[in-house]
Amino acid sequence: MSSVMSSVMRVNLGMKSACRYLPAISALPARRNYAADTSGLFKRFKEVLPAATEEVIEVRKKVGDEILGSCTVDQAYGGMRSVSCMIYETSLLDPEEGIRFRGYTIPELQEKLPSAPDGEEPLAEGLMWLLLTGELPTEAQTTALSKELGERSALPQHVKDLIANFPKGMHPMTQFSMAIMGCQTESEFAQAYRDGVHKREYVDHWYQDSMNLTAMLPEIAARIYRTTFHDGVISEYDGNLDYGANLARMMGKPGAFEDLMRLYLVIHSDHEGGNVSAHTSHLVGSALSDPYLSSAASMNGLAGPLHGLANQEVLRWLKNFSAELSDAEMADPVKLAEMCHATLDSGKVIPGYGHAVLRKTDPRYTCQREFALKHLPDDPMFQLVSTMYGIVPDILTGLGKVKNPWPNVDAHSGVLLQYYGVTEEDFYTVMFGVSRCLGVLPMGIWARGFGLPLERPKSWTTGAIKKKFADKF
Numbered sequence: 321m322s323s324v325m326s327s328v329m330r331v332n333l334g335m336k337s338a339c340r341y342l343p344a345i346s347a348l349p350a351r352r353n354y355a356a357d358t359s360g361l362f363k364r365f366k367e368v369l370p371a372a373t374e375e376v377i378e379v380r381k382k383v384g385d386e387i388l389g390s391c392t393v394d395q396a397y398g399g400m401r402s403v404s405c406m407i408y409e410t411s412l413l414d415p416e417e418g419i420r421f422r423g424y425t426i427p428e429l430q431e432k433l434p435s436a437p438d439g440e441e442p443l444a445e446g447l448m449w450l451l452l453t454g455e456l457p458t459e460a461q462t463t464a465l466s467k468e469l470g471e472r473s474a475l476p477q478h479v480k481d482l483i484a485n486f487p488k489g490m491h492p493m494t495q496f497s498m499a500i501m502g503c504q505t506e507s508e509f510a511q512a513y514r515d516g517v518h519k520r521e522y523v524d525h526w527y528q529d530s531m532n533l534t535a536m537l538p539e540i541a542a543r544i545y546r547t548t549f550h551d552g553v554i555s556e557y558d559g560n561l562d563y564g565a566n567l568a569r570m571m572g573k574p575g576a577f578e579d580l581m582r583l584y585l586v587i588h589s590d591h592e593g594g595n596v597s598a599h600t601s602h603l604v605g606s607a608l609s610d611p612y613l614s615s616a617a618s619m620n621g622l623a624g625p626l627h628g629l630a631n632q633e634v635l636r637w638l639k640n641f642s643a644e645l646s647d648a649e650m651a652d653p654v655k656l657a658e659m660c661h662a663t664l665d666s667g668k669v670i671p672g673y674g675h676a677v678l679r680k681t682d683p684r685y686t687c688q689r690e691f692a693l694k695h696l697p698d699d700p701m702f703q704l705v706s707t708m709y710g711i712v713p714d715i716l717t718g719l720g721k722v723k724n725p726w727p728n729v730d731a732h733s734g735v736l737l738q739y740y741g742v743t744e745e746d747f748y749t750v751m752f753g754v755s756r757c758l759g760v761l762p763m764g765i766w767a768r769g770f771g772l773p774l775e776r777p778k779s780w781t782t783g784a785i786k787k788k789f790a791d792k793f
Contacts, residue, residue, distance in 0.1 A: 358471060359464035362527050364453050369523075369769045372409075372454075376770055393785055400594075401676060405777065407770075408593025408602065410451040410763045418683035419591055421447065422454050426587055426683045433586070434462040436562050441583040441691075444563040444758055445469065448534070451590065451762040470559025470566075472535035475543075479503055479536075483543045484552065492544050492747045493623040497616045499540045504612035506532060513608065522608070523768040529611040530761040537754045538563065542570030549744045567754065576695065577740040581751075583691060584736075587684040588729065588752050589759030594677075596621040597628065601760040602767065606775040611764055618760060619753045628752045632745035634672035635734030637663070638704055650704055653711050660708075660715050672731030673712050674724045684729035688736060701735045 357363055389404030411421045421429060433442035433450070434457065445465040449457035457465070479502040486495050504510070509525040517525065535557075542554045554570045561569070564582035568574060593602055601618035605611070622628035641659055642650060649655040663670055675682060689709075692702045709727060716725035734748055742748075786793055 357468070359461065359468040361449060361452060361461075361465055361468070362531075364449075364455070365527070365765070365769075368453050368455075372766075373770060393789075396780060396785075406593045406599070406602070407772065408598070408763055409766050410759070411590040411592050413592040413594075413677050415677055415679045418678060418680070421590060422450050424450070424456075426687050429586060430583075430687065432456055434459045436565065436579070436582065439579040439582060441564075441579045442586050443582055444585040444589070444755075447586050447589060448758060448762065451759065452765060466562045467559050469531070469535040469563055470557055470561075472532050473539060473557040473559075473566075475536050475539045476503060476506060478505070479540070480543065483540070483547055486547075491623075492548055492744075492750045493619065493629070493753065495544045495548070496540065496750045496753055497619045497623070499544065500533070500612055500616040500619060503533060503536060503540075504610065504616075507610040507612055508532075509608075509610040513610075519771065522771075523765060526611060526768040527765050530765055533611055533615060534758055534761055537757055538567040538570055541567065541750050541754050542572075544750060545571050545744070545747055549747065563758075567751075571742070573740060573742065577742075580691065580695075580736055580740060583687065584733065584751065585755045585758060587687060588733075588755035590756075590763075591759075593763065595627070596624065597756050598760045598763070601764060603775050605764045605767060606772060611761060614764060615757050615761065618756065622753050622756055623749060628749040628756070630671055630730040631733045631752060632748045634730050635738065635745055635748075637671050638701060638708075638735070642701065642704060647700075650700065651707060653707060656704075656707060657711050657715060660712060664715075664719075670712055670716065673716060673727050674722060675726075675728045678726070678728065679724050681726040682728040682731075685727045685732050688729070688732040692732070692736060692739075696736075696739050699735070699739050701738065705732060705735050 389402075391400070391403045391405075395401060395403050411419055412423075413419050417425070419426065424432065429442050429447065429450075433446035435442055443462055443466070446457050446462045449455070449461060449465060479499055482502045483495060483499055486498070506529075508528045509522070512521070512525040539554070539557060543552075546552050546554045550572065554572070557566050557570070562582070564585050565574075565578040567585070568578040568581045591598065593599055597618045600621040601614045604617040605614035609617070625633060641656070645655065645659075660670055689706070692699070692705075696702050708731075712727070713725040716722040733752075734745065737743075737748060737751075742751075
């Protein structure tokens with residue numbers, strides 16, 4: 321038998337073996353017919369994709385052999401911090417300046433992106449358009465995208481049933497990840513790949529999955545919230561409202577909370593490609609695991625206490641402070657400093673401060689602070705956060721080993737949420753997750769549009785490192 325024929329037989333046998341573990345197509349619910357590109361977003365993306373692809377080709381041709389970065393042994397052991405080895409088009413994080421979305425800072429987004437008629441904060445739909453096309457959308461384009469998301473938003477009944485039957489006490493982030501996985505029955509990409517679609521068309525089906533999942537996320541999150549903490553009843557998605565307003569109302573929080581959700585969704589969406597949730601989505605997607613699978617993996621990373629779970633950890637820490645202190649002590653910098661030192665002396669960190677990349681106050685913290693100064697300046701918990709802002713950086717600087725003593729996004733978000741009645745801290749990361757999916761899914765579309773390959777970095781063993789640098793030992 322020829323080696324070629326042997327290889328073909330091995331592949332066929334492997335596929336037959338793998339298929340035993342796939343559910344029968346007939347056993348799955350009937351797949352829905354999804355909305356067309358009524359907003360024109362995908363049409364515009366396909367228009368800008370060729371020029372962007374040519375730019376990538378030019379860059380690789382002219383500087384493909386240039387050294388982009390280097391990795392030390394310490395970086396390899398230290399979590400690959402600051403190792404330059406990824407392409408991530410939709411956002412870039414500067415240590416001093418903070419995050420830029422397609423070149424725009426958060427204050428610029430607040431100024432330039434369309435807002436709702438009854439609000440002041442930027443709309444998530446506008447950010448989606450910007451991330452996918454690199455262009456600021458018009459109000460008409462943003463409104464059209466809002467309506468298209470409404471057309472795509474219907475959640476499969478089996479996912480509603482799944483959420484309703486999760487065990488009591490299951491963490492909301494576990495539920496969120498499982499519900500996203502439950503939607504994978506709807507994957508157009510998985511079906512197209514199974515049908516043998518040409519790789520040039522991957523991006524078309526990846527886009528449909530990404531848009532459909534984005535549209536379903538508010539109901540997924542709201543159902544988890546209402547079922548876990550309330551009566552399980554939610555309102556229907558209203559196609560005449562924007563994305564953030566729908567999330568707020570489906571959670572049962574209409575009114576002023578809607579504008580906070582708009583801001584929250586925008587600023588938590590993307591933070592360049594190296595953070596755990598964005599990188600996980602990018603990595604898993606590079607294996608052509610469809611947007612549902614790669615997003616669920618991303619959410620599992622976000623659920624970690626060193627990543628998205630930190631926002632609830634901050635609020636719990638602040639609430640413990642407030643429970644132990646009188647009103648006068650809550651405003652006493654000396655007493656608060658003593659409590660901060662006690663936290664550090666116990667071997668814990670002060671949550672909400674520091675960042676792996678940033679070396680200044682997180683702009684996401686700053687815009688939330690400005691929101692609080694405008695809407696809840698007298699809230700005791702906000703005043704505590706504000707007082708901490710004047711205390712903690714000096715304490716951390718005094719330790720002599722903290723590179724960034726400034727507050728990050730998590731230092732503020734929980735206080736805003738509890739002010740508007742979302743007091744269930746375990747749910748905070750789910751809202752973060754809705755936003756992060758909204759941010760990382762566009763990069764997945766670009767990755768398929770560029771035809772980026774399977775991501776596979778090189779790893780080393782400690783023994784191999786010692787051998788390589790034998791003269792040092």
